[in-house]
Amino acid sequence: MPAKPNRSRFFPVEDFDLDGTLDSGQAFRWKKTARGWEGVIGRRWVCLNAVKGGLQAETARPNAHWAWLAEYLQIEAGGGRRLGSLGYRERMGRFPKDRALQGAVKACPGLRLLRQEPWECLASFILSSTKQIVQIRQIVDTLCERYGEPVPVPTGVEPWNAFPTARSLAKRTEGQLRSCKAGFRAPYLLRSAQLVAAGKPDLGRLSSRPLEEAREALMALPGVGRKIADCALLFSLGFRQVFPVDTWILRALRGLYFPGRNPSPDELRRFADSHFGPEAGFAQQFLFHAIRTGRLEAGVPKTTRRSGKPKGIQETRE
Secondary structure, X not given: OOOOOEEEEEEXXXXXXXXXXXXXXXXXXXXXXXXOEEEEEXXXXXXXXXXXXXXEEEEEEEEOOOHHHHHHHOOOOOOOXXXXXXXXXXXXXXXXXXXXXXXXXXXXXXXXXXXXXXXXXXXXXXXXXXXXXXXXXXXXXXXXXXXXXXXXXXXXXXXXXXXXXXXXXXXXXXXXXXXXXXXXXXXXXXXXXXXXXXXXXXXXXHOOOOHHHHHHHHHOOOOOOHHHHHHHHHHOOOOOOOOOOOHHHHHHHHHHHOOOOOOOHHHHHXXXXXXXXXXXXXXXXXXXXXXXXXXXXXXXXXXXXOOOOEOOOOOEOO
């Protein structure tokens, strides 16, 4: 019997830190309001709340099926395990048992990885270069307000727009993108949008290609280096073995795993690739979030704010 369309859905799921997951630097459109966590997934406005026993979702229009949201949240439509794969605790059971990572896991219970739409994820990280998370959100918000299509919202909710498609941004000028405070990233975003709109590469097919081929295809785009490519591979294309290495993670790895030494970025990448295993990306997110929020102190520079975050880099994803 077909499911009855509904505007709300309860997902029974354990070990899901909604606040930490949506505010952990992997996605940039979620906003905490009096209503809950509001955002847009595809062309749907969504409001999420953590409730006893799981998550409560609300949309502006009725939905007969909710697999799109379960996929984004990386849980089954009925809650619990990831669609067709290992469960949350099983994934963490594949982590190496080193003190730093286990400390991060203990400090951030319920942290999750999201599965975002590939173009939105890639474009957002192109815009992230040298920017702090709050600044990335501002640029993305402006881009959506000016060039994204409006999406339906409930009565009383402020307007929301979808993230602009590659085809839409491909029609803009560099000056228009610079006016969104994209700065030197504007020509990279514009040319990447033009190439993606032409199917070069076809982002939707990259998840089925070998890791190195998918990474190479992304890094052929203007402004996409190893870190940006790895973020897109991890946060949107399902390559969970990828360990993005940004400025913050470089400092964290040196302080947590190589105290008193100064290994190069390439040496640290090789260490991460060999040490963290098939769930390396998940492990990276625990380390990043634990140190960013001041919950893991080893390796943090001495000059800190009262919150325990290093000055100037505590929010960056560069």
